[in-house]
Each structure stands twice: as structure tokens, then as C-alpha cells.
Amino acid sequence: MKLTRRNFLAWAGLSAVGAVACDVFEDELRVQSPVSLPEDLVKGKENWYATLCRTCPSSEGVVVRVVEGRAKKIQGNPNYPTNMGAQSARCDLGLQQLYHPDRLTGPVRLNGPKGSGRFDKITWDRALEALKKELQDRDGAVAMITPPLRGHAALISDNFVKEFGGKRIEFDSLDLNTYKQAIENVFGKKIQPYYDISNAKYVLSFGSDFLSTWISPTQWQVAYGQFRDSKHSGRGTLTHVDSRFSVTASNADRWIPIKPGEEGKLALSIAYVLIEEKLTPSKVDIDDLTDGKGLSALASYHPDNLAAELGIPEHITGSNSVSELIRTVAREFASHGPAIAIGGGSAGASTNGLFNLEAIYLLNHLVGSVGIKGGVILNPDSPIKELSAGSSSHTITDVEDLIKDIKSSKIKMLIVNGTNPVYGLPNWTGLKEALEDEDVYLVSFDYLMNETNNLSNLILPDRNFMEEWGDDIPEPASGYQVIGIQQPIVNPLSDLDPRSSSDVMLSVAQDLGKDSNLPWKTLQEAMKSMSDQLFDLNRGSVSGSTKQEFWNNLLKQGGWWDESATESGSVDTSNIVSNVVAKDKGAAVQSIGEFYLVPFEHNSLLDGRNGDIPWAQATPDPVTSIAWQTWVEINEKKANDMGIQEGDVLKVQSENFEIQGVAFLSPAQPPEVISIPLGQGRTIGSSYATNRLDGESANVLDMLENHKVDETGSLAWAATKVNVINTNTSLRIAKFEGDFESREIGFTEGEKLIKTTSPDGNNH
Structure with missing residues (x-):
């Protein structure tokens, strides 16, 4: 057959085998085509596929428009519980990530000193043989670094590295370990809770830019829209405490600038007012919270005593004092219920960050907001036993310990999967210098070159999320059990040969007889096994008369959830106030900068x-x-x-x-x-x-x-x-502000490509 332009475009990419189109737009979307199509236009039907976005940590549920095997558009999945049809601008980045011109086309192996950038292309067979040989030679001295993972990606990575006597470290430049520890200490469970902002009347947030980048911003943006909608439950009020004027601060009814590290003292001063003025609900047992000490447990946090320490500028208080501002916020927080106190971001990033966050979340107990509509709702465990409902938490201290092990040759092989720690860690950690050692064998799974894999001995190109299977337990979920499903909706372009990092690990483990805890041949097989377990539960949002029908419907919907599967049980709050106060050691800043x-x-x-x-x-x-x-x-x-x-x-x-x-x-x-x-x-x-x-x-x-x-x-x-x-x-700042003179386009060399001329000779 002659290769025409039409055939080339039609064959450029085909939808992935096994992908199941969704029908979320069946009633809303009708595609119409003009009677006369241009000669060079490829005729084709479009399909929408439900999957998960992986360009930000929250893994939003999305649907992707695919025409003739090419992904064209990404938008929110209206069925998915966390983002409910909305999507962040970051989701749109997935298309440029998928078709990035600099994607690695296949495996490469170092041919020169580390950091030289000299790599040779090799086949996958040679790459896998090299990987297996190094794993055998360095068995017991292997470690892995990944970003925070959930679902089967986390399970396979953990079990794979354990088979070789190693451990996996989850790396995040701004890790959430302090936040998770505070959540566990205050609410008794490390799984991140759901903040029911949409049904709250008052939100008091500290440091967390939850409308921009903090944890799951799209989820909270949707909820915030309902929170502000008078037709939903009455317009709510947002007070935001932060040392920076952030997106959340710009949306707040009141922004309170504060000295970094003093957020916890402000929170306990608000708690003092709640108890002193008897603003807490009758169901709240103050004696239990304070171990019988009552107001005296917070005596050092009287608003008058703290006003000068907090760094709150007088001009934002109007005609009142800082002390009176604290009392005003406390009264609003108590009287405009249900109310939520949220803390994170910079509030947990001072040396006393754990104290700050515990003090902030304590406020929810004082106004009775835990476990109620419009309050803090604890999330349940995963419906699948082997899958955790949250990612692991490792700190920079854990990373430093790993670097020490690399330098002392306890770790001789490091696998880095989908992250860039050489760039994302401060220089003083010494990771770059440790990886430059020629005796350390570094393997990287990634799709582009970066500061870390440039030091690698072997680079294995991973698949884009639209080419790959996957699953996710959202963090946080929406107050009930949720599992998101990611399916491959397009095949890689013909000049690319990436492979799933999970599939590579499963294959290598099987070949080396290290698969006792890895019973699947592929990630897809693992997900089908999970689907069978969900089918056996006989509950939730997906149904099917057979396991295959259930699997198809699971892919079509983009996930499984059960709104009746919520967390039950009470939280032990005895002496919680005194426990928090005991952590107040102040924010230590030894440096002398201005x-x-x-x-x-x-x-x-x-x-x-x-x-x-x-x-x-x-x-x-x-x-x-x-x-x-x-x-x-x-x-x-x-x-x-x-x-x-x-x-x-x-x-x-x-x-x-x-x-x-x-x-x-x-x-x-x-x-x-x-x-x-x-x-x-x-x-x-x-x-x-x-x-x-x-x-x-x-x-x-x-x-x-x-x-x-x-x-x-x-x-x-x-x-x-x-x-x-x-x-x-x-330098001139590149910003979208100010006045710009208009000009006619089509006269520069680049613009001539988009300039057209009509039959009458006029330019357009």
C-alpha cells in the first residue's frame, strides 16, 4: 500500500490495547462535521477515555479526548469524587509531556565518566541483562528513591527492593511528614482527613495555600466554590494566616500576616479565648482535653501576652489591638459553625512546625468539628488490604542516612524512579558527590534527562501516564473509600520505546527468582486482580454481572468508590491540650540574616x-x-x-x-x-x-x-x-501586567508561517 499523508496521520498512533472508552459525555456531547472536509484532513471518530492525571501529586480523575490514536485534550472527570469534573492547569501539561520532543527514545548506558553526559543507545534486552547482573552482584546493598507513591506502584516498588535486601525512600522536596505526624497525634490516625469545606461556614487556615498547590488544591477549589456559593449552604467566611500573600490569602475575607514560626502560639491564643469566654459547645469536654486543668493549661497564651511576639502588623487590625483581633477571630470561629481549622505549608516548616500544626488542628476539637458535616472527616482504610490508604513519609533525615550508607559502601546500587533528588535537595546533603563515585551503580527510570539521571550508569525510559496502567488511593479521599484507575489510552509514538517501570521490575524479579511477593507478570495483571477483589465486595459505584464486565465498567468510570464506606469510631482527646503545649519550644533561627x-x-x-x-x-x-x-x-x-x-x-x-x-x-x-x-x-x-x-x-x-x-x-x-x-x-520582568501596544502580525519570519492571503489579495 502506498504511504500517503492521510495514511501516515491515521497510523501515527493507535489507542492502546485494552483501553475502554468512557461515556461521561454521552448526553452532553454531540460531534458534528462539515459536509465538505479539507482534502488533507484525516476523517476519524473521537473517543474519551477515563484515567488519572499524574502531572501533580493529587492525581486528579480526568478524561482524555483521543482522535485517531492521538491525545488531543484533557479535562476533569465529572464522576471522580475528589475533583468532580474540574481540573487544574497542571493537567493540561500532560499533553506536552506526552509529545515532548526531548523524550528519551530508548535505554541508554553510560560511556564515559559520570556526569560527562556521554551515553550510548542500547536495546532493551541488553539493558535488562545489565540491570539483572548488577542486582545480582550487589544483592543486599540496593536502595530505591521514588516520589510519594500510592496503589500498586508503591506495593511493587517496595516488594521489589525488599527482595534484594534494600529499602525504598520516598523523596519530596517539601515533605509532608510533619503534617502527617500532627494529624496522627491530634486525630489518632495518620491517614489524611477530608476537610468538608463545601459544607463549612467558617475556615481558619494557617500557612497552607490550599487554593493553589497544597496537597490536593483542585479538590478544595471545587469545595471552596460551593463554600462561597450562597445558594449551596450560605456564603462562608475564610480567614487566612500566612507570612506570605498567597493565592489563598488573596481569596480570603481576612488575611493575617504573621512572623514565621508563630502560628502555633496564635492558634493556642485563640484556644484560650474559646475556653475563657465559654465559646465551646456543650458536648466538648474541656476537662478531658486539658486533664482537668481548664483555662490554666493555656495561661501563657493570653492574647495580651502574645500580641508583641506574633509579628502581626497593627495596621491590619483597624482601630483595634492585636489582642482584640485574636478575640474577634476566636468568636467568629466559634459562632459561625461548622468551622474548620487547617494548617500546613510554611506553618509546619519552622523548627517548631509540629507544635504549630498540632495547635492549629486542636482547634477543631474545641469547636466540636471532628467527624461532622462541614468539619474534619476522618478517612477510612483501603478496601484492598495490601494497598495502603496513604503514601509513606520519609524525611530529609532519612535521605541523609541513605547518603551516609552510599558513602560508606553499605549501599552500592541506587535505583531512582521518577524523581530528581540531586536537584531537589539542598547542596549540603552531598547526594551529588555521593553519586559521582564510580563504585556506585545508579539506575534511573525517567522520560527526560535531568540532574540526577545525568549521573546514571543506566537510564531506562518510563512511560507517560497516558501510555501506562496504574491506580491510586487519593490522599486525601473524600471521606469514604475511593480507588482511582489509570489506563493506557494511546500507544507510544513509533520512534519511542519506553517501558513501564513496574513491568520492568516484575519481569526482572521473575527472571531472577525474586518474585515471592510479586505474583503478577504485569501491572495490568495486578490491577485485574484488584478488580476481582472489588467485584467480590459486591458494593460501591461499579457493578457487573461478571468479573470481565466489572473490569470494563471500572475502566469506563475511571475508578471505584463507596460513599457508605466511611470511618467510624471516636478520637481519644484526653490531655491533648497539655501534650501540645509541652511541645512549644519556640522557633529556632540561628542565622543572622535580615x-x-x-x-x-x-x-x-x-x-x-x-x-x-x-x-x-x-x-x-x-x-x-x-x-x-x-x-x-x-x-x-x-x-x-x-x-x-x-x-x-x-x-x-x-x-x-x-x-x-x-x-x-x-x-x-x-x-x-x-x-x-x-x-x-x-x-x-x-x-x-x-x-x-x-x-x-x-x-x-x-x-x-x-x-x-x-x-x-x-x-x-x-x-x-x-x-x-x-x-x-x-532585567525586564516577564509578567502579564501593564500596557502593550498592538501591532499587525505576519511580518516577522516566524509569523509568515501563519499568514494567509485571500483571493482578493488582502492579508489575514
Whole structure:
């Protein structure tokens, strides 16, 4: 057959074998085609497939439009419990990730010194033989680093590395271990709870930018829309406490700037007022909470005693004092029920972060909001015994211990799967130097080059989430049991040969006789086994007369959930107030810088994981509207006093390191705080992430000092103080603000490609 353009396009990609189209738009969507189609247009029917988005940690349920085997559009799955048809801008990045021009086409092996960037292409057979040989030679000295994983990806990774006597470390630049520990201490369960914001009347949040990047923002954005909708349950009130003017702060009815590390004291001062003014519901046993001490348990948190310590500026209190502001917030929190107190982000990132978060979540017990509609709803365990309802939590202390084992040769082989710890860890950890040792064999599963796999001996290209099977137990779920399903909806393009990292591990384990805890040949087989278990439960949102029909319906819906499968039981609250107070050791900051440094996750780049995607780079920040650059948010008046103007390149210095970024002057920024986004400063990767001008792109993680959160070992990433110096150079900030003159397009070389001429000779 002659290869025509039409046939080429039709064959360019085919929907993956086994994918099942969904029918979520059957009643809403009708596709119409014009009578006369252009000659070079490929005729084809579109299908929508339900799956999971993996461009952000919350794994939203999505449906993907596929035409002739090509993914064209991603949008929210209206059936999925967490995001209910909405999706973040980050989900759209999946298309550019799938069709990224710099994707690794197949396995490569190092041919030169580590870090030289010299790799040879090899076949999968040779790659797998090399992997198996090194695993056998280094059995008992193997470790694995992954991002936080859930579902079968976590189970297979854990069991695989255990078969070789090793351990898996979950790496996250801003780990959630302190938050999870606080949740367990206050609510008795480490599984993240569901905050029923949509049915609340009052939300008091501390540090957590839950409308932008914190944990599961799309879930809470949907709930927040209902929270604000007077037709839903009456317009709710949001008070946000934060040392940065974030997206959540900009949406709040009241924003309270606070000195970093003082959030817990403010929370306990509010608790003092609740008890002193008898604002707690009758069902709340104050004697039980305070071990019979009553108000005296919080005597040191009287609002009058704390006003000067909190760093709350007087001008935001109006005509009242800071002490009266605290009382006002406490009265609102008690009287506008149901009310929720939420804490996270920078509130848990000082050295006293665990105390701060426990003090914040304690407020929910004082107003009786635990386990009620519009309050904090505890999530149940997983319906599948072998699958955990939450990801593991490892801290930077755990990573440091791993690095010590690598340097002492206790670990001789490291497998890195889907993460970039060399970029995502501060320089002082020494991971890069440890991996540069030629005696350490490094294997990486990834789809693009980065700072970590550039040091690898072997790189195995992984599949994109739209080419791969998977499952997920959302974190947090919606107050009941939920399992999301990911199915491959397209095949890789013909010039790409990626393989599922889970399938590779299963195959290698079987070949080496290390499969005693890995009974499946493929990830798809593992998921079908799970589907059979869900079928046997005979409950939930998916039904089918046979296991095969159930499997098809599971794929079609994009998951399984059971709204009746909720958490039951009570929470032990005895002496909880005294336990929290005992943790108050203050926020320790040993450095001598002038400014507190409060980093924050970029709205689209997050911690840098999406830095290679041009849409992520070009997405403007919701608060500043800046794109493509690293900026330094600094108080406008403070900047004027220092002779700093917008666009000036600033040198930011800590005791360990220095970086540069462009100045963004904000009247809302607290005078003693500067804020810098994560995500830039890549040195190895695609052209979209690298090759920037000095002052335009920097990795703020390199600035962070070696401070840990008390009792958890997590990185206290909001505990660094820095100095700011104007370099007396400037750059134009790339932002969507100001006036721009219009001009006619079609006259530059690039624009001539899109210029057309009508028969009358006019340009269009």
C-alpha cells in the first residue's frame, strides 16, 4: 500500500490495547462535521477515555479526548469524587509531556565518566541483562528513591527492593511528614482527613495555600466554590494566616500576616479565648482535653501576652489591638459553625512546625468539628488490604542516612524512579558527590534527562501516564473509600520505546527468582486482580454481572468508590491540650540574616518537576502574573528604603549559598519576609528548563540551611534567614501586567508561517 499523508496521520498512533472508552459525555456531547472536509484532513471518530492525571501529586480523575490514536485534550472527570469534573492547569501539561520532543527514545548506558553526559543507545534486552547482573552482584546493598507513591506502584516498588535486601525512600522536596505526624497525634490516625469545606461556614487556615498547590488544591477549589456559593449552604467566611500573600490569602475575607514560626502560639491564643469566654459547645469536654486543668493549661497564651511576639502588623487590625483581633477571630470561629481549622505549608516548616500544626488542628476539637458535616472527616482504610490508604513519609533525615550508607559502601546500587533528588535537595546533603563515585551503580527510570539521571550508569525510559496502567488511593479521599484507575489510552509514538517501570521490575524479579511477593507478570495483571477483589465486595459505584464486565465498567468510570464506606469510631482527646503545649519550644533561627526566607511551590512548576514543559513555564503566577523567571517578592516600602526597583537583580545570601532573582515589589509582603518560588534553576534538562540569563533562573532549595523540625526530622524550609543585596543590574520582568501596544502580525519570519492571503489579495 502506498504511504500517503492521510495514511501516515491515521497510523501515527493507535489507542492502546485494552483501553475502554468512557461515556461521561454521552448526553452532553454531540460531534458534528462539515459536509465538505479539507482534502488533507484525516476523517476519524473521537473517543474519551477515563484515567488519572499524574502531572501533580493529587492525581486528579480526568478524561482524555483521543482522535485517531492521538491525545488531543484533557479535562476533569465529572464522576471522580475528589475533583468532580474540574481540573487544574497542571493537567493540561500532560499533553506536552506526552509529545515532548526531548523524550528519551530508548535505554541508554553510560560511556564515559559520570556526569560527562556521554551515553550510548542500547536495546532493551541488553539493558535488562545489565540491570539483572548488577542486582545480582550487589544483592543486599540496593536502595530505591521514588516520589510519594500510592496503589500498586508503591506495593511493587517496595516488594521489589525488599527482595534484594534494600529499602525504598520516598523523596519530596517539601515533605509532608510533619503534617502527617500532627494529624496522627491530634486525630489518632495518620491517614489524611477530608476537610468538608463545601459544607463549612467558617475556615481558619494557617500557612497552607490550599487554593493553589497544597496537597490536593483542585479538590478544595471545587469545595471552596460551593463554600462561597450562597445558594449551596450560605456564603462562608475564610480567614487566612500566612507570612506570605498567597493565592489563598488573596481569596480570603481576612488575611493575617504573621512572623514565621508563630502560628502555633496564635492558634493556642485563640484556644484560650474559646475556653475563657465559654465559646465551646456543650458536648466538648474541656476537662478531658486539658486533664482537668481548664483555662490554666493555656495561661501563657493570653492574647495580651502574645500580641508583641506574633509579628502581626497593627495596621491590619483597624482601630483595634492585636489582642482584640485574636478575640474577634476566636468568636467568629466559634459562632459561625461548622468551622474548620487547617494548617500546613510554611506553618509546619519552622523548627517548631509540629507544635504549630498540632495547635492549629486542636482547634477543631474545641469547636466540636471532628467527624461532622462541614468539619474534619476522618478517612477510612483501603478496601484492598495490601494497598495502603496513604503514601509513606520519609524525611530529609532519612535521605541523609541513605547518603551516609552510599558513602560508606553499605549501599552500592541506587535505583531512582521518577524523581530528581540531586536537584531537589539542598547542596549540603552531598547526594551529588555521593553519586559521582564510580563504585556506585545508579539506575534511573525517567522520560527526560535531568540532574540526577545525568549521573546514571543506566537510564531506562518510563512511560507517560497516558501510555501506562496504574491506580491510586487519593490522599486525601473524600471521606469514604475511593480507588482511582489509570489506563493506557494511546500507544507510544513509533520512534519511542519506553517501558513501564513496574513491568520492568516484575519481569526482572521473575527472571531472577525474586518474585515471592510479586505474583503478577504485569501491572495490568495486578490491577485485574484488584478488580476481582472489588467485584467480590459486591458494593460501591461499579457493578457487573461478571468479573470481565466489572473490569470494563471500572475502566469506563475511571475508578471505584463507596460513599457508605466511611470511618467510624471516636478520637481519644484526653490531655491533648497539655501534650501540645509541652511541645512549644519556640522557633529556632540561628542565622543572622535580615529577612526570613519563605519559599513556596510554583503554581505550575510545583517543586520543579514540571520545569521541562513549556506550558508550565509560560503559565503566569496567579498573584504576580510572572512567567519563566525566578522572582523575589519583597515589601514595596522596604525595597524603596533599600533603593530597589522592580526588575533589579537581587543577590540573596544565606550562610550556605547565594542565588539571584529579579525583584518584585509587593505592598502586601511583610517587611521582614522575602518569598521566592521553587521550580527554576535547572542545569540539565530540556531547553525549556535550562539556558537562562544570570538572574532569571535559580534553585531556591540550594539556599536552605540545615534546620530540622523538632521530633520529625523533616527539613525546616521556612527557618532560614537571608540577606538581600542589589547587584545594580536589572532585567525586564516577564509578567502579564501593564500596557502593550498592538501591532499587525505576519511580518516577522516566524509569523509568515501563519499568514494567509485571500483571493482578493488582502492579508489575514
